[in-house]
Amino acid sequence: MVGQSGGPTAVINASLAGVVREALRHEAIAGILGMRHGIEGLLREDLVDLEQESAETIERLRTTPSAALGSCRHKLSEADYERALQVLRAHGIRYFIYIGGNDSADTSHRLAHLAAQEGYDLRVMGVPKTVDNDLVETDHCPGHPSVARWLAVSVRDAGLDTAAIGVVDTVKVIETMGRDTGWITAATALARERPGDPPHLIYLPERPFVRETFLADVERVYKEHGHVVVTVAEGLRDERGEYLSASRRDVDIDRFGHAQLGGVGAVLCDLIATELGLKARVDKPGTIQRVSSLLASPVDVDEADRVGQEAVRQAVAGQSGFMVSIVRESDEPYRSALGLVPLERVANAVRPVPPEFIGPAGHDVTAAYLSYIRPLIGPPLPVYARLAGGRVPARPA
Amino acid sequence: MVGQSGGPTAVINASLAGVVREALRHEAIAGILGMRHGIEGLLREDLVDLEQESAETIERLRTTPSAALGSCRHKLSEADYERALQVLRAHGIRYFIYIGGNDSADTSHRLAHLAAQEGYDLRVMGVPKTVDNDLVETDHCPGHPSVARWLAVSVRDAGLDTAAIGVVDTVKVIETMGRDTGWITAATALARERPGDPPHLIYLPERPFVRETFLADVERVYKEHGHVVVTVAEGLRDERGEYLSASRRDVDIDRFGHAQLGGVGAVLCDLIATELGLKARVDKPGTIQRVSSLLASPVDVDEADRVGQEAVRQAVAGQSGFMVSIVRESDEPYRSALGLVPLERVANAVRPVPPEFIGPAGHDVTAAYLSYIRPLIGPPLPVYARLAGGRVPARPA
Numbered sequence: 001m002v003g004q005s006g007g008p009t010a011v012i013n014a015s016l017a018g019v020v021r022e023a024l025r026h027e028a029i030a031g032i033l034g035m036r037h038g039i040e041g042l043l044r045e046d047l048v049d050l051e052q053e054s055a056e057t058i059e060r061l062r063t064t065p066s067a068a069l070g071s072c073r074h075k076l077s078e079a080d081y082e083r084a085l086q087v088l089r090a091h092g093i094r095y096f097i098y099i100g101g102n103d104s105a106d107t108s109h110r111l112a113h114l115a116a117q118e119g120y121d122l123r124v125m126g127v128p129k130t131v132d133n134d135l136v137e138t139d140h141c142p143g144h145p146s147v148a149r150w151l152a153v154s155v156r157d158a159g160l161d162t163a164a165i166g167v168v169d170t171v172k173v174i175e176t177m178g179r180d181t182g183w184i185t186a187a188t189a190l191a192r193e194r195p196g197d198p199p200h201l202i203y204l205p206e207r208p209f210v211r212e213t214f215l216a217d218v219e220r221v222y223k224e225h226g227h228v229v230v231t232v233a234e235g236l237r238d239e240r241g242e243y244l245s246a247s248r249r250d251v252d253i254d255r256f257g258h259a260q261l262g263g264v265g266a267v268l269c270d271l272i273a274t275e276l277g278l279k280a281r282v283d284k285p286g287t288i289q290r291v292s293s294l295l296a297s298p299v300d301v302d303e304a305d306r307v308g309q310e311a312v313r314q315a316v317a318g319q320s321g322f323m324v325s326i327v328r329e330s331d332e333p334y335r336s337a338l339g340l341v342p343l344e345r346v347a348n349a350v351r352p353v354p355p356e357f358i359g360p361a362g363h364d365v366t367a368a369y370l371s372y373i374r375p376l377i378g379p380p381l382p383v384y385a386r387l388a389g390g391r392v393p394a395r396p397a
Numbered sequence: 398m399v400g401q402s403g404g405p406t407a408v409i410n411a412s413l414a415g416v417v418r419e420a421l422r423h424e425a426i427a428g429i430l431g432m433r434h435g436i437e438g439l440l441r442e443d444l445v446d447l448e449q450e451s452a453e454t455i456e457r458l459r460t461t462p463s464a465a466l467g468s469c470r471h472k473l474s475e476a477d478y479e480r481a482l483q484v485l486r487a488h489g490i491r492y493f494i495y496i497g498g499n500d501s502a503d504t505s506h507r508l509a510h511l512a513a514q515e516g517y518d519l520r521v522m523g524v525p526k527t528v529d530n531d532l533v534e535t536d537h538c539p540g541h542p543s544v545a546r547w548l549a550v551s552v553r554d555a556g557l558d559t560a561a562i563g564v565v566d567t568v569k570v571i572e573t574m575g576r577d578t579g580w581i582t583a584a585t586a587l588a589r590e591r592p593g594d595p596p597h598l599i600y601l602p603e604r605p606f607v608r609e610t611f612l613a614d615v616e617r618v619y620k621e622h623g624h625v626v627v628t629v630a631e632g633l634r635d636e637r638g639e640y641l642s643a644s645r646r647d648v649d650i651d652r653f654g655h656a657q658l659g660g661v662g663a664v665l666c667d668l669i670a671t672e673l674g675l676k677a678r679v680d681k682p683g684t685i686q687r688v689s690s691l692l693a694s695p696v697d698v699d700e701a702d703r704v705g706q707e708a709v710r711q712a713v714a715g716q717s718g719f720m721v722s723i724v725r726e727s728d729e730p731y732r733s734a735l736g737l738v739p740l741e742r743v744a745n746a747v748r749p750v751p752p753e754f755i756g757p758a759g760h761d762v763t764a765a766y767l768s769y770i771r772p773l774i775g776p777p778l779p780v781y782a783r784l785a786g787g788r789v790p791a792r793p794a
Contacts (some may be wrong), residue, residue, distance in 0.1 A: 007558075040564065049788070065554045067562070070561050072564050073565045130675070160688065163403045163467070165403075284682075284684030285683075286682075292551060374580060382460065385465060389445045391444070
């Protein structure tokens with residue numbers, strides 16, 4: 001039984017493809033079922049037979065964005081866990097593979113625990129997936145390198161846009177995803193080719209947002225370049241730990257108690273316009289950044305596939321209660337191995353961007369961070385023309 | 398003398414490359430100068446010598462997004478026109494090529510008029526450029542097919558995202574550019590492969606936005622699919638002709654009197670949450686959509702290059718006061734020829750999406766529109782996997 005959970009990514013289907021292809025290789029596995037919309041589908045017994053899918057469909061999953069089985073964000077009650085186990089038993093399921101983030105690891109961990117309590121032989125394996133890159137005990141998370149590549153290219157292009165038209169559209173704020181951690185926002189630093197290139201300022205939620213410092217930063221860059229490109233995480237918080245912008249509507253609070261964020265870019269544009277008198281506009285690519293397939297990192301696609309395969313192999317080999325992790329072996333050429341980490345350690349834990357990756361002034365990133373992220377995003381970005389721009393001497397009228 | 402004006406695009410540099418390469422072929426042309434930030438650079442005599450650029454740089458311009466010379470939005474005073482002519486005279490300029498939209502066509506037209514009045518032999522040619530696709534008397538505008546391709550791919554991916562996670566993130570509103578016309582928003586229809594695919598609802602500014610109809614539309618789609626993807630133009634207006642969302646800040650009014658728009662997506666999310674109790678989030682890709690180079694339409698790159706070349710050829714051949722236009726010759730295979738249209742007719746005119754391209758209910762697009770746009774966006778989009786999804790029968794517990 002396999003399912004996908006949490007926010008879709010560019011490569012979560014590559015993990016599904018890895019699971020299915022590997023499962024087909026094992027005689028111990030008599031059938032491959034998929035849960036529609038993750039654990040919700042299991043509870044409803046809304047299951048699909050993945051063995052009926054053609055080899056072509058499975059291969060194509062590798063480059064198909066979003067979650068083909070459907071996804072969910074469902075916090076299970078005690079009764080839900082009982083029901084889940086009941087459905088697994090009814091279908092004779094012995095291997096449970098759940099592709100997701102830390103909420104999903106928690107779900108898998110509890111399910112494994114209940115099965116053990118009830119003496120039902122169920123091997124549970126987690127497959128890491130999150131654009132947020134905030135799972136503990138893995139070098140990085142499948143899904144993240146692709147959003148990093150998307151932002152590297154898109155912020156570079158949007159930065160060139162501001163360099164050209166900054167004479168009128170002076171400040172651009174690009175709001176990225178990142179509720180609790182700044183991994184996604186940090187990746188916008190990849191847009192730079194040379195010192196002084198946009199983004200000029202990068203703010204991560206790991207550091208409190210200080211209004212006065214921010215305005216001084218923006219003004220300084222404006223005086224130096226005549227235009228400013230700022231990237232910010234949606235989850236920026238002020239010195240009291242309050243989100244700069246969070247919805248208070250009941251409908252926007254999810255079942256894990258997370259408030260829907262967004263709008264911090266608009267808040268900052270207002271601040272810049274009001275306090276500095278500069279025209280500011282926001283780009284908020286939203287979900288497009290996390291699922292875009294055409295800029296998926298090939299490293300990411302490959303690893304997502306491999307962690308899916310590994311979860312099946314380890315389950316068949318007798319392991320249970322682990323998430324497959326990625327262990328970096330070398331940077332040039334980039335190579336990774338796979339490891340195992342107890343689901344319990346991953347469950348509900350969050351890995352923030354560490355201090356050594358955050359610039360000394362409390363914003364921006366360090367060279368150490370760039371060394372970490374660069375090998376993950378695949379081939380170099382395309383090279384753009386830069387005019388030499390030889391000046392023509394003025395002539396008397 | 399060549400310059401770039403208005404909002405940058407993915408292909409305005411391809412037009413610059415076309416101008417430079419063609420100019421190098423003509424003995425009548427002794428030098429090629431570029432204005433930094435368009436007409437503002439001319440007024441400041443901030444000029445670069447484009448003959449010094451390497452052939453490699455010029456070739457690379459074809460695939461370099463944004464405006465390499467810098468751009469501007471500058472409305473000239475009478476004194477400005479005098480000054481512009483003075484600088485052109487001082488440098489012995491006989492050909493003036495301005496790449497831009499309808500504001501730029503107006504500038505070029507007035508400059509040509511002044512030169513004629515003063516008996517200075519200046520040949521002025523306009524090169525069309527606008528993601529908005531709203532220039533009159535041309536089949537389409539370079540820059541637009543690339544934003545259309547970007548949105549086709551990105552809205553398709555974001556639509557798959559909602560199909561997967563719509564069980565919790567129910568409504569997605571994607572706000573596209575498009576202040577006065579709906580061409581950009583209409584292109585989101587290209588994201589659909591099959592009937593019922595997202596986007597489910599498309600709203601263009603050519604039709605007044607009616608709150609009640611909108612809410613009824615969203616509710617109907619929600620009942621049918623369980624999730625809703627809506628695309629809207631930033632320039633939606635209500636029945637009184639007022640923008641649903643426009644900044645009133647002085648700093649946001651540009652020199653042509655246009656108010657900076659944006660935020661209509663957020664306004665609609667609020668409306669949906671408040672009135673329908675559905676969770677709604679906005680993706681607002683902003684300037685990223687207009688400059689993204691990696692999804693540029695190859696048809697667009699080619700045509701942008703050709704209209705640049707043609708402007709030079711026509712100027713050398715003695716023409717003046719025209720914009721190069723694109724004339725569609727056939728759809729399959731797609732072929733276009735180039736024509737000329739008086740700058741005066743293009744200046745400050747706007748071509749809305751015509752009624753035959755807008756769905757009968759006042760939103761969405763027609764088959765005729767899809768026939769118009771499809772050939773322009775280049776090769777077919779990549780094919781994604783769709784699970785057959787054979788259902789597994791329920792089993793007694």
